[in-house]
Amino acid sequence: MPFFDPAERAAKELFPGIFTRTFWGDKILISMLDMEPNGDVPFHSHPHEQAGVVIEGELELTIDGEVRLLGPGQVFVIPGGMEHRARTLDKPAKVIDIFSPVREEYKF
Amino acid sequence: MPFFDPAERAAKELFPGIFTRTFWGDKILISMLDMEPNGDVPFHSHPHEQAGVVIEGELELTIDGEVRLLGPGQVFVIPGGMEHRARTLDKPAKVIDIFSPVREEYKF
Numbered sequence: 665m666p667f668f669d670p671a672e673r674a675a676k677e678l679f680p681g682i683f684t685r686t687f688w689g690d691k692i693l694i695s696m697l698d699m700e701p702n703g704d705v706p707f708h709s710h711p712h713e714q715a716g717v718v719i720e721g722e723l724e725l726t727i728d729g730e731v732r733l734l735g736p737g738q739v740f741v742i743p744g745g746m747e748h749r750a751r752t753l754d755k756p757a758k759v760i761d762i763f764s765p766v767r768e769e770y771k772f
Numbered sequence: 773m774p775f776f777d778p779a780e781r782a783a784k785e786l787f788p789g790i791f792t793r794t795f796w797g798d799k800i801l802i803s804m805l806d807m808e809p810n811g812d813v814p815f816h817s818h819p820h821e822q823a824g825v826v827i828e829g830e831l832e833l834t835i836d837g838e839v840r841l842l843g844p845g846q847v848f849v850i851p852g853g854m855e856h857r858a859r860t861l862d863k864p865a866k867v868i869d870i871f872s873p874v875r876e877e878y879k880f
Contacts, residue, residue, distance in 0.1 A: 666835040666854075668847040689849040691821045691872040692800070696847070713799045717868055719827065727774040739776040739804070741797040746774075760825055764799040764872045 670696055676772040679705055684761075686770050693770055695761040699723070703757075705750040712763045714742040721757030725750050778804055784880040787813055792869075794878045801878055803869040807831070811865075813858040820871045822850040829865030833858050 668687050675683035681700030686693060699721070707726070718734045725732055726749040727742055733753075734740065742748050750759075763770065776795050783791035789808030794801060807829070815834070826842045833840055834857040835850055841861075842848065850856050858867075871878065 666838070666848050666850055667833075667840050667842070668849070670845055670847060687823070687847045687849060689821045689823060689851060692823045692849070692870055694823055694825065694847060694870070696825070696845075713797045715795070715797060715800045715802055715870075717802065717804070725775075730774070732775050734775070737778055737804075739778060739795045739802060740774050741776070741795060741800070742774055743797060760868065762800055762802070762823075762870050 688766050693763045693766040697759040699752045699757045703752040707749045709747045711744045713744045716761045719758040721755045796874050801871045801874040805867040807860045807865045811860040815857045817855045819852045821852045824869045827866040829863045831865050
């Protein structure tokens with residue numbers, strides 16, 4: 665079935681106040697994030713390449729030591745193995761994260 | 773450079789009234805589509821897996837003969853090699869398409 669409605673899917677809390685619904689094929693996994701204010705995905709890395717788009721609100725993203733505040737429509741690409749951190753400040757945010765290969769532990 | 777602002781990038785017209793800005797890494801290519809009303813990406817297939825999310829407006833998507841009208845937040849995953857078509861009706865739409873492997877001919 666190629667069509668999915670996130671409204672029919674229960675959200676999973678990844679970190680305090682940071683919820684996701686995930687969708688995947690063989691090569692791509694999409695993580696649709698709802699982030700409350702003051703959310704923090706602490707520094708980490710993974711071998712998977714990650715890309716993403718901010719849909720609503722603002723995301724403070726640190727990639728390889730460079731800090732940026734991203735708004736709606738802005739895009740990022742994180743090479744596999746590169747350290748990164750993502751935070752919300754005083755506003756909530758909606759963000760689409762994309763991983764390839766599929767992050768098996770994100771198949772919720 | 774892991775940060776990108778589509779506002780700084782010229783759009784490429786893929787089909788009449790269907791514009792994209794693309795961003796990519798080694799495994800993932802993101803195509804940020806701005807589609808005018810009555811846009812049509814006719815039936816086609818490619819070996820790349822494709823996934824996507826509707827951001828604004830409505831997208832009529834036909835995948836392997838199944839037709840759906842998708843709205844904001846709805847998600848699709850198209851296996852490599854599967855025939856599909858995408859249309860806008862009387863409204864414009866913004867859609868994020870994701871490809872893996874990278875579609876080399878979409879590196880604009």
